[in-house]
Amino acid sequence: MRISHYSLPLFLLLAHGAQAVEFNTVQPAGSMVAFAYKQMNVPMEGKFGKFSASIAFDPERIQSAQARIEVDLASIDTGFSESDDEVAGKLWFNTKAFPVAQFVSGGVKALGNNRFEALGKLTIKGRVLDVVAPFTFKQEGRVAVFDGTFSLKRLDYAIGEGIWSDLSTVANEIQIKFRITAAAAPAKK
Amino acid sequence: MTPATRYTATAIALHWLTALLIAATFPLGLYMHGLALSPFKLQLVSYHKWLGVTIFLLALARLAWRLGHAPPPLPDTIPAWQQRAAQGLHHLLYVLLLVIPLSGWLMSSAKGVPVVYLGMVQLPDLVGKDKALGEMLEGIHEMLNFGLMGLVGMHVAAALKHHFIDKDTTLLRMLPFGKRGNHEN
Ligand code: HEM
Numbered sequence: 001m002r003i004s005h006y007s008l009p010l011f012l013l014l015a016h017g018a019q020a021v022e023f024n025t026v027q028p029a030g031s032m033v034a035f036a037y038k039q040m041n042v043p044m045e046g047k048f049g050k051f052s053a054s055i056a057f058d059p060e061r062i063q064s065a066q067a068r069i070e071v072d073l074a075s076i077d078t079g080f081s082e083s084d085d086e087v088a089g090k091l092w093f094n095t096k097a098f099p100v101a102q103f104v105s106g107g108v109k110a111l112g113n114n115r116f117e118a119l120g121k122l123t124i125k126g127r128v129l130d131v132v133a134p135f136t137f138k139q140e141g142r143v144a145v146f147d148g149t150f151s152l153k154r155l156d157y158a159i160g161e162g163i164w165s166d167l168s169t170v171a172n173e174i175q176i177k178f179r180i181t182a183a184a185a186p187a188k189k
Numbered sequence: 190m191t192p193a194t195r196y197t198a199t200a201i202a203l204h205w206l207t208a209l210l211i212a213a214t215f216p217l218g219l220y221m222h223g224l225a226l227s228p229f230k231l232q233l234v235s236y237h238k239w240l241g242v243t244i245f246l247l248a249l250a251r252l253a254w255r256l257g258h259a260p261p262p263l264p265d266t267i268p269a270w271q272q273r274a275a276q277g278l279h280h281l282l283y284v285l286l287l288v289i290p291l292s293g294w295l296m297s298s299a300k301g302v303p304v305v306y307l308g309m310v311q312l313p314d315l316v317g318k319d320k321a322l323g324e325m326l327e328g329i330h331e332m333l334n335f336g337l338m339g340l341v342g343m344h345v346a347a348a349l350k351h352h353f354i355d356k357d358t359t360l361l362r363m364l365p366f367g368k369r370g371n372h373e374n
């Protein structure tokens with residue numbers, strides 16, 4: 001193929017752009033952090049109203065992927081104001097002393113087929129534990145959606161102490177669901 | 190063929206089982222409603238729902254029974270208008286035995302809490318999550334329950350009046366022990 005001298009610079013620009021599609025501008029409107037658990041074997045759901053996320057993800061260069069998500073625990077919405085107040089309290093999140101839950105990625109593994117796994121540290125209520133969060137990556141033009149789910153054991157983080165540590169009422173396993181929508185911007189060099 | 194003088198064993202069993210369950214479910218509802226949030230309260234609310242769904246199922250069984258059986262005639266010393274009033278009251282009681290559990294189930298769905306009968310069988314949500322609707326249904330559930338208590342009060346007063354004042358067989362027809370009539374099943 002013969003490239004005219006007019007189109008050559010454009011071609012190079014496009015080629016350069018395609019190489020470094022890094023999704024790093026989080027769009028809060030398309031993002032959420034939610035949870036699901038069982039209470040007396042009844043499936044329950046809720047979400048967090050406030051969180052901040054910063055990510056950098058280029059599917060071609062996952063070794064440099066980064067994610068940091070901070071959830072404002074007092075913004076919890078369980079569907080019941082009485083429960084929202086209760087879980088903000090000392091026995092649950094103790095939001096006065098520990099207002100945020102934080103996830104910081106330490107690496108991303110490709111599982112194939114647009115599936116990945118984020119490995120990282122999750123900090124809640126002063127406890128830091130390793131988590132593995134599988135997620136899918138869906139790109140639509142300049143925007144990508146990351147959808148993932150992982151579960152944690154609430155007692156590992158002392159979430160629900162005292163009378164609430166009884167697991168026959170509120171189960172130990174809590175599913176965390178997240179969706180992060182991020183737009184692409186040229187990679188910072 | 191002489192007409193049955195008593196309710197069948199099935200009808201009697203269902204009647205008294207329902208009465209017993211309501212005697213547990215109603216005060217449990219009032220008690221748990223006043224409790225502060227705790228695992229104990231969550232357990233009681235679950236038990237309340239299981240009891241309520243059981244009452245609902247028993248009411249369906251009773252209606253099925255009723256379709257196949259006419260109730261035994263009342264003593265003919267009771268004036269016709271009173272017999273009609275009793276019938277009307279029974280119909281209202283049947284309606285409430287279905288509608289109260291339904292209002293509880295609707296309330297649960299609207300509040301975003303599926304009903305899992307006995308912790309094992311998840312019932313379908315009747316409506317989507319809607320906070321305002323949930324609160325309205327809570328009020329309706331409460332109101333219907335006080336309506337039920339009023340009607341049950343009249344029902345019991347009438348049964349006792351017939352037994353102790355009129356000294357007729359109205360109550361005996363519904364009691365599990367006593368001389369057996371025909372057509373028992
Ligand atoms: C015939 C059966 C039932 C009876 C007699 C009954 C009775 C009651 C009563 C007396 C209350 C307290 C009302 C108040 O003071 O606000 C109550 C509350 C309640 N009932 Fe029922 N109920 C029945 C069935 C059900 C069913 C089937 C469900 C759900 C599946 C249900 C769910 C509830 C809930 C969630 C409340 C608590 C509302 C609250 O405190 O927030 N009930 N019930």
Ligand code: HEM
Nearest residue numbers: 207208211255260275279282283341345348349359360363
């Ligand atoms: C929550 C409590 C109760 C409920 C919901 C209830 C409901 C009913 C219903 C729906 C019937 C009609 C049966 C039919 O013909 O299909 C009935 C009949 C009857 N019930 Fe109850 N009942 C309750 C408690 C009681 C109690 C405590 C007594 C006695 C003190 C009683 C005595 C009777 C009698 C005597 C009949 C037969 C009346 C007749 O044939 O006209 N019930 N009940």
